[in-house]
Amino acid sequence: MAVLAAAQLLDELMGRNRNVAPNEKVKELNWEDNEYCKFFMVKFCPHDLFVNTRADLGPCSKTHDEEAKKLFIDAKKTHHRKLQYMEDFLRYCSSMISEVERKIVKGKQRLALSSKNTLAATNPALAEKNQEKIDILNERINELEKEAEQAGTEGNVEQAQGLMKLCDQLKEERDSLKMQNEGQLNATSQLAVEQEKLMEVCEVCGAFLIVGDAQQRIDDHLMGKQHMGYTKLKRAVDEVSAMIREIKDIRKGVVKDTRDDNREKERERDREKRKEKERDGEKRERERRERERHRTEEREKREREFDGRIRGDSELVRETKLRERERERDRERRHRTDRAEDGRHRYHHHGSSSHRHRH
Template sequence: MAVLAAAQLLDELMGRHRNSNPNEKIKKPNWEDPEYCKYYMVKFCPHDLFVNTRADLGACPKVHDDEVKDLFERADSTYKKAQYVEEFLRFCRHMIGDVERKIQKGKQRLELMNSKPEGPPMTPAQTEKNQEQVKLLAEKITGLMQEAEEAGTRGDVEQAQGLMKLCDRLKEEKEQLIKQQENSHWSMTAELAAAQEKQMEVCPVCGAFLIVGDAQQRIDDHLSGKQHVGYFKLRQAYEEMSEAREKEQQEKERKRREERERERNSRGGGLGSDRRDRERMERDRERDRERERDRDRERHRSNRDEKDRGGEKDRDRDRERDRDRDRERDRDRDRKHRKERRSPHERSRRRSRDRDRH
């Protein structure tokens, strides 16, 4: 960080091209180059606001150049320029959100310190007696828990439930004693803090703790401090730029409305123009519906053709099965005819063979 700060100081004194050769061609500055600080070109760099304070952001790693800043301000409004502004506002919003959370925590801390404890503080004798009672109750609770476990093991459910109820009452009494002791301790701490410290308040700008009714010199020193001035400048810039951007958007919207109104008036104006607009919109909707119906008819036709093609395939499969059955039937008939055409000698020999078998 120290090296960067020293380099920036040398750049301001001797120029960014202090190490360039005399014959070297120097590149002209361009605000779109990534080496330049976007925040410095838009408004200011937040890294320069909190130097040597608790909110120090360190040295900025980018280059701060007034010439580039002038180029940025003279440039026409573009999308990239709007992005630079949006990024600066986003960074400011993030820092303001952090300090607002700090302010809220500081207020809660003061409320806790200024809150009145419940009841007067206990004396040392009362505190010792309270501790002894807590210890005795803890021993009784432990013994009753063991007896309840033994009764549950024996199967005596009623006795176990009664012991558990008694344990619950003793636990409540123990918690009350502990709470009373804690309240007494907090009461003594609060009284001691109130006696040692003065009444404080939180600065609504930077979140620092201030003494109520402090000397004017100390108040002026705080208001002129880097941290307070930095957050004040940050808040002021964010509010001004946000309001300016909102007004710009409203102006653009107003111009768009006027342009639309002029277009309607140029087409005839008045109610007649509105009626023509409605008629044109109705014709457009009717045309869209007709196109949708045509697409539906085309889809229906394509589905029907697909079904027809599927039915033709089924009919082809049926015809092929019929041909297979006809061929099989022809083969059976041929085998039967061949059997019938066998020679008489073969038939007689088969009959004799059958007789011998029987």
């Protein structure tokens, strides 16, 4: 427990992620985790009420985290875990209040028996009468125990429980009579009894108080941990009970309209299905049109490429023919030029021969 308390103190000083490595992922805070004290999140932890008193419950084994408590408070009011935490808190606190109420009853019985003990000590006849009652009660208790044992053996659990409850009541009455008969007091005990007659039981925490005591001592008692702790417990029980009733009323209202809500949700789902089918049909139509457009574009592209190749071949043929005609014309020009040169050469040669002949 000391280690746990030290760890909680370090968490408060350094944060809950004090041991997380730099490259390690930090766990997200969730008030539903089992490590957090559900009583602390609802109101307060009863373990913190009676520290260092006779009613000390010891340290709490869960973590008290203010951030988790804030997340709990901010959660939806009708959250099932939130309602469960409140009911658990209410049961635990109610059991503590029931225990102190039994303590108060026993304290009052103790004070009431003081006067009866005095009467029994000074009245032997009354003591003898009480002993007769005790003997009768012992016989009756033994009979009831046998009947309860027989009922339990036969499987009548409820009958056995009822008989044992009656048996416990008779035992309490028998013990009360025994306390009266054992009250043969000496002078010292008589003085103590007289003093007890001047005492009363606190209706909140069950402590014994002296009637007419000094105001300072009364104030010290009222400001003490036990008295204030049980006062806080009773107030919290009332508040949480009202909260639980409110939440249950809200949930009843929700359940009341569940059928209408379900029908409306069913109609809404049908509408969504129809819309989904329409969207699917439109989507398929768009995809079909897109495929058709794509095929058309591909066909047109192939046609353009084919036309381009045809036009390219025609141009090539035309250019080839042009170049061929151009070469033919070049050959003809060169041929004419060569013939002209041959003609001039023959003429010049013939003229020179005639001139030599004349000479």
